[in-house]
Amino acid sequence: MQGILGRMLYRAFASNVQTEIKTTHQPRDPLRFVTGCSGFSKTLSPGPQCSGLKKLTFGDDSYFIARDKTADVLGVADGVGGWRNYGIDPSAFSSSLMRVCEHLVNHGRFKPQSPANLIQDSYEELLAHKYPLIGGSTACVVALHKAERTIYTANLGDSGFMLIRNGEVVHRSEEQQHYFNTPFQLTVAPPEQEGHVLSDRIEQAAKTSYKVEEGDVLLMGTDGLFDNMHEDMILDYITKYKDRKDAAKESACHIAQKAHDLSLDPDYLSPFSMSALNFGIPITGGKPDDITVLVATVSCDHGL
Numbered sequence: 001m002q003g004i005l006g007r008m009l010y011r012a013f014a015s016n017v018q019t020e021i022k023t024t025h026q027p028r029d030p031l032r033f034v035t036g037c038s039g040f041s042k043t044l045s046p047g048p049q050c051s052g053l054k055k056l057t058f059g060d061d062s063y064f065i066a067r068d069k070t071a072d073v074l075g076v077a078d079g080v081g082g083w084r085n086y087g088i089d090p091s092a093f094s095s096s097l098m099r100v101c102e103h104l105v106n107h108g109r110f111k112p113q114s115p116a117n118l119i120q121d122s123y124e125e126l127l128a129h130k131y132p133l134i135g136g137s138t139a140c141v142v143a144l145h146k147a148e149r150t151i152y153t154a155n156l157g158d159s160g161f162m163l164i165r166n167g168e169v170v171h172r173s174e175e176q177q178h179y180f181n182t183p184f185q186l187t188v189a190p191p192e193q194e195g196h197v198l199s200d201r202i203e204q205a206a207k208t209s210y211k212v213e214e215g216d217v218l219l220m221g222t223d224g225l226f227d228n229m230h231e232d233m234i235l236d237y238i239t240k241y242k243d244r245k246d247a248a249k250e251s252a253c254h255i256a257q258k259a260h261d262l263s264l265d266p267d268y269l270s271p272f273s274m275s276a277l278n279f280g281i282p283i284t285g286g287k288p289d290d291i292t293v294l295v296a297t298v299s300c301d302h303g304l
Contacts, residue, residue: 030146031212032301033072035065036249038256039292042224042263059290061222062095062137066105071112073105075119075141076159076292078222080185083135086193093126093135093188100125101141113209115141116154120202123186136187136199140173140220144212146301151212156205157183160226163210164217167239169231171210175223180279183223216298217242219255224291227272228259238295252295259293262286 041059056062060079067073077098079090100122104110110118119139126133138157145152153161153173160173176184178198187199212218217238225234234255241250262268263286276283 028149029300031144031149031214031298032067032146033065033074033144033218033296034248034299035072035074035294035296036246036252037063037065037292037294038249038252039063040224040256040260040290042288042290056098057091057095058292060090060094060137061224061290061292062091062098063220063292063294064098064102064105065294066102068105068108070147071105071143071145072296073101073110073112073115073118073141073143074218074220074294074296075101075115075139076220076222076294077137077139078157078159078183078224078290078292080136080138080187086134086190088134090135090137092133094137096126096133097122097137097139097186110143112143112145112148113152114154115143115152116202116205116207118143119154119156119186119205123202126188134188134190136185136189136197138183138185138222139202139205142218142220144218144296144298149212150209151218152207152209154202154205154207156200156202157185158223158226159221161218161220162231162234163212164219164235164238165213165215167235169235171208172231173206173208175226176204176206180276180281212298214298214300217248217251218294218296218298219251220294220296222290222292224263224287224289225255225259225293227275227287227289228262228270228291229255230271233258248295248297252293255295256291256293259291263288263291 039058077094079094140159158175266285272287
């Protein structure tokens with residue numbers, strides 16, 4: 001009798017364990033980005049371009065939003081304004097770099113786990129078609145691997161990203177600068193300037209990866225955003241609009257507008273002016289600049 005009862009109890013226990021294991025290891029839905037974008041050109045007014053996926057530049061800034069079956073990929077780039085001294089339009093390089101990145105993603109010619117390689121491959125295409133394209137830019141790319149529920153990042157220069165969870169920044173990129181207001185940058189120089197202008201390698205980009213959860217918010221921007229808005233300000237806007245129907249779009253538009261307003265305030269103690277003071281440079285006020293803001297809410301992908 002004890003043997004029969006023992007076998008029955010064991011089977012019941014084993015069945016419960018197997019059920020629990022199956023439940024625990026059920027595959028979770030893949031994730032995706034729901035994205036909004038906004039920005040300003042420092043030379044054009046009035047008003048930002050909100051959530052416009054057809055308008056892919058704001059002054060010398062550029063961005064892309066691309067998707068394939070495995071990943072959603074976002075990128076921002078800021079053309080180096082110093083090239084104007086050579087009669088070159090700085091927006092040409094940044095916009096071309098982002099368009100090639102977008103093209104490679106749309107055609108599946110990339111690995112989500114290596115956004116740095118995506119930037120490198122795009123840069124090499126620009127090198128192969130050097131003329132008439134000359135210039136330089138920063139670059140930041142973030143890829144969300146849908147099934148892995150992981151973002152992979154690569155950042156060269158002073159554009160960047162913040163990953164926000166439950167109203168707090170859980171990860172943030174660090175800007176890369178040679179010296180004050182001179183970021184790391186990719187460059188295509190004319191022969192007579194090669195070796196005489198800054199030209200960094202994509203191997204120098206900061207590369208990271210993070211697990212993400214439904215409800216997380218990824219914010220990306222150029223230095224026009226981060227030089228004019230403190231982190232707590234950005235968090236206030238993300239929190240304020242998080243429950244709206246078009247949360248990503250509204251957050252991006254309001255954050256860009258605020259950054260633009262602050263950039264024109266001569267009495268504001270901006271992140272840019274605080275950084276200048278740390279270098280012994282007496283600068284006050286905001287920093288007039290091109291501004292690009294991407295806000296992406298992490299959501300479950302139900303095959304939509």
